[in-house]
Amino acid sequence: MNSRRLLLPLVWALISNPLLANDLGQQSGAATPDADHLLEVAATAREAFVPITEEDLLGARAQLRAAAEGLDKRLARDGATGQGWAKYLRLDELRDQIRQPEIDLDALEAAYRRFSAGHYGLNHVWFAEVRDALLRYIQVARAIQTPELDKAYVQYVDSLADYLRSHVEQPDAERAVQIGEAIGWLESIGQAPELIEAVREQLARPNFSITASGRLVGGGVERPVDETAPVREIILGPDIHGTGHSVGQVSLSLVPNENHAVFDITYLGTTRTRNTGYNGPVVILSRGKTDIGTRKRVWMNERGLHDHLARASAKTQSEILDIQARRRGGLVEQTARRRAREQQPQADAIASRRAAVRAERRMDAQVGPLLREANDEIERRFRRPWTDHNVFPAKLHFSTSEEAFRVVGLQAKPDQLAALGSPPPVIEGADLAVNVHESAFNNAAQTMLSGLTLHDADFRLVAERFLGQVPEQLEAMPGEEPWAIGFDRTLPVVVRFADGGLRVTLRGRRFFEGDQPHPAMNVTAAYRIVHDESGFRAVREGDLEAVPPGWEEGQRLGTRQQIVRTLLVRRFGPMFEEEFRLEALELPEQWEELGALPVAQFDAADGWLTIAWKLPEEP
Numbered sequence: 001m002n003s004r005r006l007l008l009p010l011v012w013a014l015i016s017n018p019l020l021a022n023d024l025g026q027q028s029g030a031a032t033p034d035a036d037h038l039l040e041v042a043a044t045a046r047e048a049f050v051p052i053t054e055e056d057l058l059g060a061r062a063q064l065r066a067a068a069e070g071l072d073k074r075l076a077r078d079g080a081t082g083q084g085w086a087k088y089l090r091l092d093e094l095r096d097q098i099r100q101p102e103i104d105l106d107a108l109e110a111a112y113r114r115f116s117a118g119h120y121g122l123n124h125v126w127f128a129e130v131r132d133a134l135l136r137y138i139q140v141a142r143a144i145q146t147p148e149l150d151k152a153y154v155q156y157v158d159s160l161a162d163y164l165r166s167h168v169e170q171p172d173a174e175r176a177v178q179i180g181e182a183i184g185w186l187e188s189i190g191q192a193p194e195l196i197e198a199v200r201e202q203l204a205r206p207n208f209s210i211t212a213s214g215r216l217v218g219g220g221v222e223r224p225v226d227e228t229a230p231v232r233e234i235i236l237g238p239d240i241h242g243t244g245h246s247v248g249q250v251s252l253s254l255v256p257n258e259n260h261a262v263f264d265i266t267y268l269g270t271t272r273t274r275n276t277g278y279n280g281p282v283v284i285l286s287r288g289k290t291d292i293g294t295r296k297r298v299w300m301n302e303r304g305l306h307d308h309l310a311r312a313s314a315k316t317q318s319e320i321l322d323i324q325a326r327r328r329g330g331l332v333e334q335t336a337r338r339r340a341r342e343q344q345p346q347a348d349a350i351a352s353r354r355a356a357v358r359a360e361r362r363m364d365a366q367v368g369p370l371l372r373e374a375n376d377e378i379e380r381r382f383r384r385p386w387t388d389h390n391v392f393p394a395k396l397h398f399s400t401s402e403e404a405f406r407v408v409g410l411q412a413k414p415d416q417l418a419a420l421g422s423p424p425p426v427i428e429g430a431d432l433a434v435n436v437h438e439s440a441f442n443n444a445a446q447t448m449l450s451g452l453t454l455h456d457a458d459f460r461l462v463a464e465r466f467l468g469q470v471p472e473q474l475e476a477m478p479g480e481e482p483w484a485i486g487f488d489r490t491l492p493v494v495v496r497f498a499d500g501g502l503r504v505t506l507r508g509r510r511f512f513e514g515d516q517p518h519p520a521m522n523v524t525a526a527y528r529i530v531h532d533e534s535g536f537r538a539v540r541e542g543d544l545e546a547v548p549p550g551w552e553e554g555q556r557l558g559t560r561q562q563i564v565r566t567l568l569v570r571r572f573g574p575m576f577e578e579e580f581r582l583e584a585l586e587l588p589e590q591w592e593e594l595g596a597l598p599v600a601q602f603d604a605a606d607g608w609l610t611i612a613w614k615l616p617e618e619p
Contacts, residue, residue: 032421033202035168042161045192049150052143052189060137060188065098067133074126085121089114105141108134118451118486120458125390128447136188143189153191156182160195167203168420171607173442173494176417179203184415199417206395207418207437210407216431216597216615217405218252220590221265225250231273233354235347238284242275248292254400261300261398261405265367267359268293281326284340288318290351294359296367300398304375310363314355316348385465391444411440413447423608427601430612432585438495438607445493452492455484455512473574481514483571488520488549497604502527502538506572507549511564518564521546525576529602536602537581544569544576585613 072091075082086092094111097103115122115131122131143149160182167175183199186192224247231242248269255262270291277284294312298305323337386392395410412418416439423435454462460470487493488507496503503526511518524545527538546565547557557565584596594615601612 033168035165038164038168038198038202039161041195041198042157042164045195046154046157046161048192049153050190052140052149054144056190057137057140057144060133060140061098061103064130064133064137067129068094068098071126071130085127103137103141105138108138112138116451118453120452120454123390123448123452124388128390139185139188156186157192157195160186164199164203167417171420173438173491173496176203176439176442177446177490180413180415180417187414200414203420204410204412204416204418205420205422206397206408206410207440207443208393208409208411209423209433209435211426211430211433212405213431214254214403214405216591216594217254217263219594220588221250221252223250224248225267225269231275233351235350236343238277238279240275240277242273244271244273246271254402254405255297256401257299258399259301261400261407263298263400263405265296265298265363266294267363271355283324283326284320285322285324286318286320288316288351290314290316290355292355292359294363296363298367298371302396304378305371307364307367307371310360310367312356312359312363314352314359316351316355318344318348318351320344381468389448389462389465391448412443416443416446418443419607421606424603424605424610426610426612427614429614430600431615432597433601433610433612436609438497438609441495442491442493445495446491449487449492451487451489451509453484453486453510456482458484473577482512483514484512486510486512497607497609500529500604501541502529502604502609504576511568513567518567519561520549521561521564521568522549522551523568523572525572529604531602535581535583536599537579538602540576540578544573546572582611 068091072086075086075091078085090111093107097107097111112131112134115127115134121127146152160179163175163179163182166172167179179199183196187196227246229244229246231240231244233240246269248267250265250267253264253266255264270289273288273290275284275286275288277286292312292314294310296310297308299308300306320337320340323340383392391411393409393411394413397408399406399408410418418439419437423437426433426435456474456476459474463470463474485506485508488509492507494503494505494507503524505522505524507522509520511521522545524547526541526545528541530537530539546568548561551557582599582602584598586596587594597613597615599611600614601610603610
């Protein structure tokens with residue numbers, strides 16, 4: 001398996017299109033959760049029930065109306081495809097319901113089921129916003145109708161406290177989903193805000209980070225400059241022609257900043273010129289030396305890459321070599337020499353200012369288009385597909401120190417948990433390091449795939465949208481029947497990182513081969529991380545496992561289940577190869593002089609996957 005194909009999209013997708021969150025930086029170093037504090041907050045919350053009013057229902061209606069209007073605008077842009085979705089979802093009926101003084105909850109629940117039907121496309125954000133708004137309205141309306149809701153609320157909070165205690169003691173993906181659904185329901189009906197905040201603060205901490213060293217980041221910018229260019233100026237009268245030879249160095253440095261990633265691109269160099277100046281009856285031969293320093297500051301925040309105007313300083317020192325009269329005349333030469341000596345300091349000052357302005361304009365002209373191109377590429381390849389599919393990280397925090405560029409992020413919706421603590425340490429001297437908690441994958445999969453039915457052609461479309469190409473493991477096999485997966489509605493994919501190994505489970509509520517449906521099965525591949533003289537690799541432990549949900553060791557599969565198991569192992573075997581090796585990371589073109597980036601660390605422990613790369617030490 002080509003690990004670069006999997007890792008590069010991860011790295012670049014995470015560092016692009018940031019959503020700034022100033023509080024995220026403080027959370028990244030948080031300690032382990034305090035179960036006692038959570039239980040204390042839960043005990044306070046159980047006594048703080050707030051009656052739900054019609055005003056709450058009006059707020060939910062306004063949210064639903066806004067989401068429906070946004071969907072109408074989006075579908076209008078999609079032409080015939082949008083009209084097809086509008087017809088299938090019966091949006092005319094939904095609009096009519098929203099306008100009614102009394103909304104029919106049965107009709108809204110039917111609309112919610114249509115939005116949750118699992119067809120590919122319904123996972124896009126514009127549908128998800130309406131689906132979420134429908135759910136909130138239904139929850140608020142049903143809560144108002146619930147007799148003795150205050151007593152039911154107390155029982156609910158007590159049950160949530162038990163789940164919180166268990167999750168802190170032994171984190172579990174399924175329990176995380178249940179807790180997330182609980183705080184989502186409480187928030188939708190306006191209850192227990194302090195408890196919700198405490199849960200998010202302690203159980204939904206940042207779940208991925210990326211760190212790049214200054215020498216790696218700067219390696220794509222730093223370059224020597226050795227250029228020759230013509231010179232043409234008019235300074236205090238003389239029309240100057242000549243040739244300039246510039247020698248210098250472009251470099252990048254990281255600027256310490258806790259709220260943004262800040263970089264300085266600098267040029268330090270010297271330009272030496274040989275000039276001939278024409279001024280009336282005389283010709284002036286001269287040479288000059290100009291020392292130039294230029295700095296352009298670039299920074300990254302929630303809106304992308306930005307730049308300030310370049311600033312430069314320059315100092316020119318010129319030397320007159322000879323002054324010759326075009327026609328005979330010693331007096332003319334003497335006068336010209338005297339005047340040239342008198343004007344030389346002023347001429348050098350003018351040349352210095354002009355050289356600085358030229359350097360500033362040149363730096364802006366060179367860097368500006370590159371930043372615009374980078375932002376366009378980021379938008380096209382990363383922000384748009386991740387946002388459209390509703391899986392763009394909830395928060396990203398960018399920062400720089402003198403030594404490193406860092407991104408810390410949270411992949412979690414408001415009703416999802418994330419990491420409980422900080423990531424493990426990375427080896428000293430790493431030039432690129434990625435820490436990803438299993439919840440980042442589980443949350444993204446839950447958001448994008450829950451209940452969704454994906455056909456093989458859909459898999460290829462998604463892969464091409466996110467990765468830029470279709471991995472060969474997803475290519476159609478000759479003579480193969482079309483296939484599809486109907487993912488589990490709760491946890492469609494479960495990833496586990498622990499004890500030096502990786503475990504991935506695809507949970508399907510149904511499978512299709514051609515038109516033939518097959519029952520629910522879970523497909524699991526477990527890998528052990530191996531580090532030996534050949535490098536780092538992940539080796540599959542045993543065969544691919546395909547068993548029904550709830551299956552226990554020792555149970556026998558029925559005949560139909562055995563048939564389905566054979567089909568699934570054949571289908572997913574190529575995706576979960578027996579071994580995949582982490583090769584050295586081939587850097588993009590502008591970093592090619594650094595060479596490949598060797599893998600220096602590959603670990604899985606306590607829910608975290610850690611991968612680090614390190615440039616070879618310079619001789």
